[in-house]
Amino acid sequence: MLNKTRFLTALLLTAAPVMAHGAHAADITGAGSSFAAPIYQAWGDGAKSAIGVSLNYQSVGSSAGQNLVTARTVDFGASDAPMADSKLASSALYQFPTVIGGIVPIVNIPGVASNQLKLNGSVLADIYLGKISNWNDPKIVALNPGVSLPDTAIAPVHRADGSGTTFVFTSYLTKMSADWKDQVGAATSVQWAGGAGARGNDGVGSSVRATEGGIGYVEYAYARRNSIPTVQLQDKDGEFVSPDLGSFSAAAASADWDHASHFAVDLLNGAGKNVWPIVSATFVLVPTNPKDAARADAVYKFFDHSFRTGDATAQKLDYVALPESVKQKIEAGYPGKK
Known part of the structure; x- marks a missing residue:
């Protein structure tokens, strides 16, 4: 019980700025993903x-976005990690994507320009x-013939x-x-082998x-706006690809939304x-049983307007807009709007 109390106390302290500000200056409140923050603000x-x-x-x-909407502290939560089906059901939440990004x-x-370095998933x-x-490790050198890599220690940030x-x-x-899968796995928080931690995309950048x-x-938008060098990554066919809106759009085009x-x-x-x-x-979570029907309707109007008019803004910020067919499915399933 003590741990649960501490968790709820921490959650409410995290939410306090959202609640206080929202009560006086905003019609709707949202919280969560830093990945999606630029597009929601725009x-x-x-x-x-x-x-x-x-x-x-x-x-x-x-993680905080999921927790805050589950606790009904905000009108919608935002998460790049989709919530499990069972948790969506138990928390009475409707999940839908808004944009796609890299x-x-x-x-x-030192001495290596943006997109000059090539890496693959196993080396990463x-x-x-x-x-x-070290940056001149033989595995990295083998992927980068002709690139002068310094004997500089690698400093991972997460x-x-x-x-x-x-x-x-x-x-x-x-x-x-396979080593990563066995030793670490995938989660919103993992046990890192080392390196430094920073909060948010801006903190890591x-x-x-x-x-x-x-x-x-x-x-990607954080890297581009702040002129931070990126790398090429090896794709499924063994070719090296640079990050840009075109390569993100190509990934989105192959998505199997139907299943x-x-x-x-x-x-x-x-x-x-x-x-x-x-x-x-990146995803939004809204309650299917909102406490305030008027605010829930305002959330619906916000995303309805954004989907109808916001594709150009998304592209300007280096996101890929959703296909129209996906937007229609979201509309059809939206709670209270069938």
């Missing part, structure tokens, strides 16, 4: 002027397992908070490395920029030409 600017719905969104990480490794290696896993500790970005990244490593030899993983339970489609290491291997949808 959509919020558009919705306020167009339909009179104000959004207060807190970028607190996917997770990218970022590096700070070995770096985070601590098995590869998310310190419960993170959907971590879930996507570790899910990819689990697919690519800042840490890598400040650390010679650093490597981390962030949502995805609660829209939890698998976009990792997909087949096809120029397919970036670490791509994910």
Whole structure:
């Protein structure tokens, strides 16, 4: 009981800024994914002027987003890790995707330009397992003929908070490395072999920029906006692919939405030409039994407006918009809107 009390106390303390701010200055409140924060904030600017719905969104990480909406502290939660079917049912939540984006490794290696370094999934896993500790390790050199790699220690950076970005990244490593699958696995929080932790995509990006030899993983827009070097990754066919909107779109085009339970489609290491291997949808969770019908209706109006008018904004921020057929399925299943 004591541990449960401590958890609830911590949850409410985390939610306090959301609750206090939302009660006075926002029509709806959301919290969770830092991966999705840029698009929700941009959509919020558009919705306020167009339909009179104000959004207060807190970028607190996917795990917190799931916990806060489950506790009905916010009007919607946001998570890059889809919630399990059983938990959706027990928590009375409806889950749907909003946009698709790429997770990218970022590096700070003296003398190595953006997208000059080539890595594959097994080498990336070995770096985070601590098995590869220098940038001139033979396994990295073998993937990069002609690139001068320094004898610089690798400094891995990972998310310190419960993170959907971590879930996507570790899910990819689990697919690519048997050792990673056996020793670490995929989750929003894992037991890292070493390295430094930082909160949010912005925290990981800042840490890598400040650390010679650093490597981390962030949502692509954070890397691009902050001019942090990214890498090429080997795709399913053995070709090396650079991260950009085109390679993310190619991954999204191969998605099997028809057989995805609660829209939890698998976009990792997909087949096809120029397919970036670490791509994910990001998800929203809304109560099917909301405490306040008016606020729940405002949430619906917010996402309805954003889906109808926000594709260009998503593309500008380096996300891939959902196919129209998926938007129609979301609309058909939305609680109270059938």
